Ligand code: BES
């Protein structure tokens with residue numbers, strides 16, 4: 001997919017297909033900018049009433065004079081079109097495109113612009129929706145490979161708004177490249193996407209974007225006394241890695257933003273083994289790590305003038321003769337002791353040491369991202385991620401960024417009243433807090449290791465991947481975090 005911005009008259013752009021917005025009154029918004037015979041043909045089709053009235057509906061039309069086809073997209077009342085409706089609309093346009101052969105498509109941008117959607121936002125959403133839809137992972141198929149999308153997209157702009165459109169294209173592409181990396185890492189099988197593989201991806205990003213990478217090996221992790229992290233890694237034959245990737249392009253005196261990602265490349269549950277149904281999906285348990293690696297790609301693509309540090313503790317969680325057992329007590333890097341009552345609550349055990357490690361960066365904020373709890377899926381389902389924070393302004397910032405990015409989060413409570421659920425008779429705390437409020441007690445556990453800075457935790461257990469026929473990584477919440485960072489530049 002290649003994008004080119006065009007400011008010529010629409011009729012001068014050579015293409016075989018054009019996307020046209022139609023309002024609630026069956027009017028084509030660009031009617032004055034397209035040739036009269038195409039317009040006449042399309043108006044006749046619209047009179048037949050085949051374009052559904054629901055916003056986001058599409059109709060593929062053949063036989064227009066100027067183009068071999070046109071796609072009509074219902075947008076309802078133009079001034080009321082919301083970013084979400086627009087994004088979904090472009091996704092349905094993409095679905096139409098999947099079924100036809102074409103090489104060049106025009107999207108006039110101005111037809112989507114209103115008080116809720118700026119030129120820049122329209123472009124960014126459009127680019128992101130197209131990337132999202134054309135994504136395929138083929139590398140391990142030898143037969144029936146789906147063809148990668150290979151078409152030209154003309155974004156039609158008027159000369160006055162070209163700057164905004166360029167910016168929207170730049171951000172949209174950078175975010176999409178991050179999202180694609182996150183999807184690839186998530187979708188790869190766990191025998192390929194190991195901790196070592198994630199470390200090599202970090203090295204690749206460091207080379208490509210001139211970042212500093214540090215991979216801590218078992219010995220160094222032991223020296224740092226991350227015994228909670230190492231307890232999880234013990235049951236696996238794959239070497240654990242502790243990955244640090246630094247992008248320092250902000251003012252030297254400015255404190256960094258630290259992004260921590262849970263990197264369990266396979267979660268069988270350990271000795272507290274999971275049921276086997278759908279266990280394959282636990283390859284996605286490195287979704288937090290994949291997210292922060294994807295965000296670092298976006299950061300590199302945009303060369304953001306910020307100080308950002310990515311931290312990823314990564315290992316497998318497997319049953320084994322040497323695996324950590326229920327009842328074992330481990331000492332975290334912070335010095336606090338933890339009674340491991342359930343070895344399947346391993347995410348918090350690796351994250352707590354990463355949170356303690358992050359103190360050394362004297363961070364402005366720390367945000368961790370993790371496929372942490374099944375309870376989060378029960379609470380919020382698959383559409384919205386959960387955010388927990390010890391600093392409400394940070395939660396608000398993330399909520400706003402999520403709204404803008406169409407990658408939303410819902411703030412969950414984290415009151416002190418939940419903390420006693422983690423009481424242990426034998427250690428400073430237990431690693432589980434019972435069934436009630438499971439995603440909250442998991443956050444409460446982490447909060448005990450994040451006391452020294454402003455911190456937010458994003459539980460993406462319900463949003464990182466889709467199950468069933470459409471099984472695959474969603475690339476979430478790369479867009480949210482990218483938007484969060486982009487908005488930070490202005491402050
Ligand atoms: N990776 C899982 C959480 C998960 C489960 C994410 C299902 C998405 C779908 C995590 O490590 C886990 O197993 N959590 C346990 C915690 C429990 C033992 C307190 C859970 O949620 O069941």
Ligand code: MN
Pocket residue numbers: 267269317343344345346347
């Ligand atoms: Mn688990």
Ligand code: ZN
Pocket residue numbers: 264267285344346347371372
């Ligand atoms: Zn897990």
